[in-house]
Amino acid sequence: VLLHEDGLDPAQFAHELKAYPIRFFYGVPNSQNPSGVTYSEQRRKDIAELLRDKETLLIEDDAYGELNFAGKSLPSFRQYLPEQTIITGSFSKILAPGIRMGWVVAPPAVMEQLVIAKQASDLHSNYLSQRIAYEYLAHEDFDAKIRIIQARYKAQAEQMVSLMKELMPASVRFTTPQGGMFVWVTLPEGISSMEVFERALKEDVAVLPGTPFYTDGGGKNTLRINFSNSTPEKIRVGIERLARVIRDMPRS
Amino acid sequence: VLLHEDGLDPAQFAHELKAYPIRFFYGVPNSQNPSGVTYSEQRRKDIAELLRDKETLLIEDDAYGELNFAGKSLPSFRQYLPEQTIITGSFSKILAPGIRMGWVVAPPAVMEQLVIAKQASDLHSNYLSQRIAYEYLAHEDFDAKIRIIQARYKAQAEQMVSLMKELMPASVRFTTPQGGMFVWVTLPEGISSMEVFERALKEDVAVLPGTPFYTDGGGKNTLRINFSNSTPEKIRVGIERLARVIRDMPRS
Known part of the structure; x- marks a missing residue:
């Protein structure tokens, strides 16, 4: 559905x-x-x-x-x-x-x-x-630990989204997460997220192509990126490199 | 089968x-x-x-x-x-x-x-x-640990079987284990192992009725008893009590 x-x-x-x-x-x-x-x-x-x-x-x-x-x-x-x-x-x-x-x-x-x-x-x-x-x-105070995680993830998500707004081509769409650990990215039609994955990996940036999440083989231009597991510095460098990779992608 | x-x-x-x-x-x-x-x-x-x-x-x-x-x-x-x-x-x-x-x-x-x-x-x-x-x-020397377990279980199984030969009524049949952790007991037809289980439990002896292991509801006169988890002293007391419980069972 x-x-x-x-x-x-x-x-x-x-x-x-x-x-x-x-x-x-x-x-x-x-x-x-x-x-x-x-x-x-x-x-x-x-x-x-x-x-x-x-x-x-x-x-x-x-x-x-x-x-x-x-x-x-x-x-x-x-x-x-x-x-x-x-x-x-x-x-x-x-x-x-x-x-x-x-x-x-x-x-x-x-x-x-x-x-x-x-x-x-x-x-x-x-x-x-x-x-x-x-x-x-x-x-342990588990609720306090959850609040710490929430505050950290919130800051990291906001930093990532703010950098993406600044650096990504206007044709790239992405979510503004309210929770969880991921930003979901939709590239322009015709840009292969598998190719973006391979190119980004060469620059030590790991993203997850979205196709495996589709039951019908769709989503070839979608990506999942993680903000929970990185420091602010790594998020900055990662988004800079990913934006460059996407800008340099040939359109098929 | x-x-x-x-x-x-x-x-x-x-x-x-x-x-x-x-x-x-x-x-x-x-x-x-x-x-x-x-x-x-x-x-x-x-x-x-x-x-x-x-x-x-x-x-x-x-x-x-x-x-x-x-x-x-x-x-x-x-x-x-x-x-x-x-x-x-x-x-x-x-x-x-x-x-x-x-x-x-x-x-x-x-x-x-x-x-x-x-x-x-x-x-x-x-x-x-x-x-x-x-x-x-x-x-760790895992093979050595397994040899220790084998020697201990062998001694416990032999002790249990030897006591059972001495103390159980002649109508009770049981296996002589070559491995594993259990002796399998077949009571005379008409003796309910569920009833033996309940009576033995009152004497702090735990045995497992065999019926749950049968797909057809059979085995009502069978029992599984464990030798791996007890000291020689406990095995002696347990078999003495179990033999008494079985001897005292009414035949239906």
């Missing part, structure tokens, strides 16, 4: 729901990866209404929910559809990706089945990681 | 292979859980011949291979069917279950697909656990 700047296209979604017996819907309403799109409150209501009283379960992947630095958090689908919503969260983005831990919020009947399925699939999660997460949550 | 003391029933297996287009066969040829059965060399050859030149992949779950304390290790199916055999190993039984790590030996074409499937399923294994396993394997 098409994703607009304010979320999923409700008309197309309604159409798909009529055309197929959809058992579950998977979405990332907060800072979707890779687009960075956050569904607006209205879109959340629209989608919830379309699913109300249907058999469809809604899986709300909220890996980026804590990384919203725009201030206001929007309501989870759980507020609209408590019996149909499963929220998945992750420590990967806020504690450490290597510990491979997360959590699930689900209605009791679904949770019961999830526990059985998880037991069948892996018996239990890594014990050491569970202890580490437990000790961290019990003894 | 029926499992005998020397492994899978080859006639029944041949029949199933003719009846169904079997894509893969999963087996535990070394110290099968829960029965403790190790396939004989002849049975391995029989099964390999039945699968030769077929499309069937053979998954050899070898979680217990290193815990063979009978001396001679029997050949893996990989020796007979190198292009069709996938061996899975585990650190759970020889390093620590909590680290949730293992390994796979597979033909290159299968391995390539496995790597993609694993990446899609979990991106990567827990990084900390990988470092721990790496450091352990790099700096």
Whole structure:
């Protein structure tokens, strides 16, 4: 289903729901990866209404929910559809990706089945990681850590967007992230992001071409760039080089 | 497929292979859980011949291979069917279950697909656990540790079996383990292992009723008992109490 700047296209979604017996819907309403799109409150209501009283379960992947630095958090689908919503969260983005831990919020009947399925699939999660997460949550101020991450990512995102406005050709479009870790870039039609990736890599700048995120092979002129993992100095040098690479690209 | 003391029933297996287009066969040829059965060399050859030149992949779950304390290790199916055999190993039984790590030996074409499937399923294994396993394997004498485990489990198994021969009613049958961590017990028909489980638990002796291991709800008079996790003193007290519980059981 098409994703607009304010979320999923409700008309197309309604159409798909009529055309197929959809058992579950998977979405990332907060800072979707890779687009960075956050569904607006209205879109959340629209989608919830379309699913109300249907058999469809809604899986709300909220890996980026804590990384919203725009201030206001929007309501989870759980507020609209408590019996149909499963929220998945992750420590990967806020504690450490290597510990491979997360959590699930689900209605009791679904949770019961999830526990059985998880037991069948892996018996239990890594014990050491569970202890580490437990000790961290019990003894550290996790909310304070999240606020520090939010402030840092906000500053880095603002710096990156501001540099891009200054340095990128006017034909390059990009998002202004409200959370998450990425800026999503749309190059002019005919410029290959795979070619930009290869040229930028030679200058020690890593970007991710967008095509693998498209189910239909589209997005050949899209890029995902990361602002969370760099110092201000590296962001400045990276954007300068990337802008030069894009300006120097031949148009096919 | 029926499992005998020397492994899978080859006639029944041949029949199933003719009846169904079997894509893969999963087996535990070394110290099968829960029965403790190790396939004989002849049975391995029989099964390999039945699968030769077929499309069937053979998954050899070898979680217990290193815990063979009978001396001679029997050949893996990989020796007979190198292009069709996938061996899975585990650190759970020889390093620590909590680290949730293992390994796979597979033909290159299968391995390539496995790597993609694993990446899609979990991106990567827990990084900390990988470092721990790496450091352990790099700096410790892992083979020596396995030999220590083997010697200890061998002594504990022999003690348990010897006590069972002395104390159990003659109508109770049990395996003499060559590896693994369990003795498999068959009670006289009509004695419920679930009832034995409940009565033994009241005496602080934990046994595992066999029924959950049966796909057809059978095995109601079977039990799995563990020898790897107890001191000689605890094994003695446990078997004494268990034998008493079984002797005192009403026959239905």
